[in-house]
Amino acid sequence: MKKFIQKTVAGVSALAMTAALSATAVPAFADEYEAVQAQNFVDSFVDENENAIAQYCVENCESLDEAAELMELYEEGCALRVAEQTNDAISTESSNDHHINGAYYSGTNVASTPHRVVLFEMNTAAAMKGSIQITWNHGLVSCDPIKNTKDGFKSEKTHSLHAFFETNEETGEEYLDINGRIKNTTGAVSLMCRFGIDVFPKATSEAAVLSAFVLDARGMFSTNGKDSNFELHTYALGDFDHNGVVDAADASYMLELITYHKISFSYDSYNASISSSVCVLAADATEDGVVDLADVQYVNNHKVS
Known part of the structure; x- marks a missing residue:
């Protein structure tokens, strides 16, 4: 686990952190204190999927505050995905497999981030x-x-x-x-x-x-x-679900991708190998050849309000 830079847990209470230790802990035990804080933060997520993603964020973020921010982003994205399911946009969904009833290319939206041809x-x-x-x-x-x-x-x-x-x-x-x-x-x-x-x-x-x-x-x-x-296909950087909008839903899918190292997107009447490949290309928003937390932060910085 990376050493946490920050000693406080600002904003973590909003994510239902169940056990907070005293802020007056002895400085000599600061590392141990931070590790306990981090574990309490992860344990506050009882859902198995959220717990795994929180663990990934804790292990790879520079601070617990950053991990908390990304988990807020993840929960926001999951709420958007539930709304899409309600509108019959997604018919079946698991942590790694998603089927989209809608068109592969949005006929109503165009993302504001840079586009690529592949x-x-x-x-x-x-x-x-x-x-x-x-x-x-x-x-x-x-x-x-x-x-x-x-x-x-x-x-x-x-x-x-x-x-x-x-x-x-x-x-x-x-x-x-x-x-x-x-x-x-x-x-x-x-x-x-x-x-x-x-x-x-x-x-x-x-x-x-x-x-x-x-x-x-x-x-x-x-x-x-x-x-x-x-x-020939086109995509926008950060638009993981290829719907023409870069938002928290994209960040939530990307957090699942980097946590589980696998995710599949299929669309009605479209080649699943193509759609999954384009989604992963779009996920590498920083275009450094690796999908990681920097790409999630890119989406967070460029998402529509």
């Missing part, structure tokens, strides 16, 4: 080479992953892909040419690459953001006799 290969047994061309609606989104180094084009290490801006000589239309080799891998789907985009006000929903893009993979050819198809 490409998947659907048959991981196939080895491919060639090029994929992507065009987009310039009135809805702006795509410049070559010049934008912060949100630039990122090819997964498994593959060898490069991106170039090209212009159709006949129409003058700009497009992104992604070319190179895609190796055969294991798993349900293979993440190929991703890059950042800017979303304009005319794109009033996540569905509209996705509709702005057209993918042409006719330039891809198999090198091992096994063909594949490709899918």
